[in-house]
Amino acid sequence: MTDPHLCADIHQDAVDALASQLTGSLFTPGDPGYTAEAVAFNLRSQHRPLLIVAAADHADVRAAVRFAAAHGLPVGVMATGHQPFPLADRFVLITTRGMGAVEIDAARRTARVEAGAVWGDVVEAARTAGLAPLNGSSPGVGVVGYVLGGGLSPVLGRKYGWAADHVSAIDVVTADGQLRHLTEDSEPELFRSMRGGRSNFGVVTSMEIGLFPVTxxxxxxxxxxxxxxxxxxxxxxxxxxxxxxxxxxxxxxxxxxxxxxxxxxxxxxxxxxxxxxxxxxxxxxxxxxxxxxxxxxxxxxxxxxxxxxxxxxxxxxxxxxxxxxxxxxxxxxxxxxxxxxxxxxxxxxxxxxxxxxxxxxxxxxxxxxxxxxxxxxxxxxxxxxxxxxxxxxxxxxxxxxxxxxxxxxxxxxxxxxxxxxxxxxxxxADDIFAPEELERLRRIKKLYDPANLFRVNNHNIAPAMDPVTADAER
Ligand SMILES: Cc1cc2nc3c(=O)[nH]c(=O)nc-3n(C[C@H](O)[C@H](O)[C@H](O)COP(=O)(O)OP(=O)(O)OC[C@H]3O[C@@H](n4cnc5c(N)ncnc54)[C@H](O)[C@@H]3O)c2cc1C
Missing domain, CATH: 3.40.462.20 (Vanillyl-alcohol Oxidase; Chain A, domain 3)
Structure with a gap:
């Protein structure tokens, strides 16, 4: 039977096929558990997505992004829902609460964190190695959203800088459904743009962040x-x-x-x-x-x-x-x-x-x-x-x-x-970035997300226009 909450252009068969690929869960608006999965820390941020993929791993994220791209639906991502954005409904929401692993590499002074990890977990894991991350003021805030937005630590920031400057690798699923491993040496322009560009370029599945010898x-x-x-x-x-x-x-x-x-x-x-x-x-x-x-x-x-x-x-x-x-x-x-x-x-x-x-x-x-x-x-x-x-x-x-x-x-x-x-x-995005930086980000966006799939639940960076289209719009 077709779920009455789905729109006419999405077939139940396609939704069932997506669900069968997932290790995590899929919710549509009529499902028990849908509201609980969509709920955000900010209770004013109750989105009504067409589908929620509660991802358990990067394969789930890839499947959700591919499904959304195939159906022309935008994608949003949420870890804890601490940050308010305009409310949206006709989109696929990927939630990352089920991806909370944290691994410490004491010798390299890094932590590898999955997309749903929160600061309290990273601080505790790093503590056992005599290290500390550039976390924010609250243990319940999500690591990835915080870091990709800049990351202002109220204890370590003035001494060590923005958390976004201390990321050594990012694993991200881009609009083409590919999982990319980004570093200074591998797709450096996208690597830099992600660190401040948040979910505009893809859904991060994990990242490696720096730790500092502070106890x-x-x-x-x-x-x-x-x-x-x-x-x-x-x-x-x-x-x-x-x-x-x-x-x-x-x-x-x-x-x-x-x-x-x-x-x-x-x-x-x-x-x-x-x-x-x-x-x-x-x-x-x-x-x-x-x-x-x-x-x-x-x-x-x-x-x-x-x-x-x-x-x-x-x-x-x-x-x-x-x-x-x-x-x-x-x-x-x-x-x-x-x-x-x-x-x-x-x-x-x-x-x-x-x-x-x-x-x-x-x-x-x-x-x-x-x-x-x-x-x-x-x-x-x-x-x-x-x-x-x-x-x-x-x-x-x-x-x-x-x-x-x-x-x-x-x-x-x-x-x-x-x-x-x-x-x-x-x-x-015009309020956040200087005009020349925003223009550069828009060019990167055009390369990796030309259809602006990642346009909900973020400060959207629109893809740069072709010169011909730009002229026509003037
Ligand atoms: C009580 C409180 C204390 C705070 N303290 C600080 C502080 O000390 N310093 C500071 O800098 N900020 C602080 N913040 C702000 C906080 O960093 C932002 O609200 C941040 O966006 C929260 O991230 P989140 O994942 O918890 O929230 P969410 O609302 O789940 O995510 C916010 C956004 O991050 C992006 N995002 C999340 N996960 C992913 C992903 N896997 N891939 C790509 N993009 C993703 C998305 O655009 C998403 O909409 C605080 C906020 C609160 C409410």
Whole structure:
């Protein structure tokens, strides 16, 4: 019998044939398990794909891509669903939760991770070898999506650089259904473009990432009450203005609702959270962060010597799925006037519904470029400003308006680009890449995905047009 949810041009026989090739599972909209497989960490990202292939291995990914190409259907890929994109329905979604293997090569200081691995698993595996990856703030974020979007580590980034710059190999299924092994020496242009171009060029099945000899750090978080917001933000400018690459600090204005999921001390109140990570001795760290000790009394202070595996204590990100919208921008500088703008728009007296407004310090190795570096377009930035609003659509809509107004007011200090991992649902490739880099990426896209098969669930890079077509469009 034909599944009534499939569209007329896809025959049930073809779907059955695909299902019979898979080690993993296939779901169509009427199937039990379909909704659970499509569910994302961001509960506002509930796609309604025509088919879901819950891949168990690279052969499943190849079969799904070939099926989609044969039926003229676009392909999307999701690991955890942390990042919001415009909702889509008529497409094939490949989910990678079933591909979570992590192998450490201690001698080469690398980890080979499958497409569905999350950071918590890699950190734990690397720990046993006395090593650490360039992971993000949250253990639940997917490795591949994070790395292909740049990869800003809140502990190691300023010292070692973008995670996308420390990838030695990528296995990817391209639009022709081929599994390609990419390195500096094998298809180097595609290898570079993937690292920042995300799922625009194919579905990664595994990658090899760099590890670093780090087993501990000094840091944690200091929380302050609302009345100290402006003073703490100015102290933050002071600290980061003199920070060596070993010190990373960020600051967040937290506007948590009165719900049981939030720790009692922070529930239903506005607080300021300074996050600190230092690769060195406690005594040296304390000298560097001294302004945070004197600016105001701490409400909560968790700073201290930490094993690297306690990295999540720095940001204390939420771990449960929630509905949210996010927006971000990149700043070249953070003068006092920019801080005052942030306080006026999202501070305790602003009436802003934004749940978290975060400023992270970049620079150091994150500002460096080198031959073979990835296409991450945030090297000239010195700060990210990112906001997320959690709640029903009317609340997130109001939060989005506040964030848009804030970003417009911050424009005098902005680089004009958006950091891909902190981008909103509406962000486009034009917002992320400089025009000449985007043109190059579009030419690579044309070579590997001329029909733009990989156009959902990403910041799409359209294939370059032929000169004749381009002229006709003008
Ligand atoms: C709580 C939280 C903390 C975060 N902390 C940081 C941080 O410290 N630093 C930072 O840089 N970012 C951070 N992020 C942003 C995060 O890196 C991005 O949201 C990233 O896209 C998440 O990847 P994912 O695989 O978990 O999410 P998904 O939504 O599953 O994937 C995001 C996108 O990545 C691409 N992708 C995923 N898998 C593949 C694949 N196999 N092949 C090709 N493309 C693929 C696709 O385009 C997909 O749409 C954070 C996000 C949250 C919600």
């Amino acid at each position: 501990s750090f000094y840091g944690g978080g200091i929380f302050y009450t609302a009345e100290h917001t402006a003073a703490v933000l100015h102290a933050y400018r002071d600290v980061v203005g003199r920070a060596p690459d070993e010190l990373t600090c960020s600051v967040a204005l937290l506007n948590f609702p009165p719900v049981p999921e939030v720790p009692e001390m922070l529930r239903g109140r506005f607080t300021v959270h300074v996050r600190i990570a230092f690769l060195g001795e406690a005594e040296e760290a304390e000298k560097l962060i001294a302004p945070f000790r004197t600016v105001a009394p701490a409400l909560i202070d968790t700073t201290g010597e930490q094993p690297y595996s306690a990295f999540a204590a720095v940001h204390q990100d939420p771990t449960d799925p929630a509905p949210y919208e996010e927006q971000g921008t990149l700043l070249a500088t953070l003068p006092g006037a920019a801080v005052d703008t942030v306080v006026a728009r999202t501070g305790p007296h602003s009436g802003s519904p934004v749940t978290v407004l975060e400023i992270r310090h970049l620079g150091g190795a994150l500002g460096e470029s080198h031959v073979g570096a990835s296409v991450v377009a945030a090297r000239e930035a010195r700060f990210t400003v990112w906001g997320a609003t959690v709640g029903p659509p009317e609340v997130t809509g109001a939060g989005t308006e506040v964030m848009e107004a804030l970003m417009a007011e911050l424009r005098p200090w902005a680089t004009g680009r958006t950091y891909q991992n902190f981008a909103s649902r509406e962000t486009t």
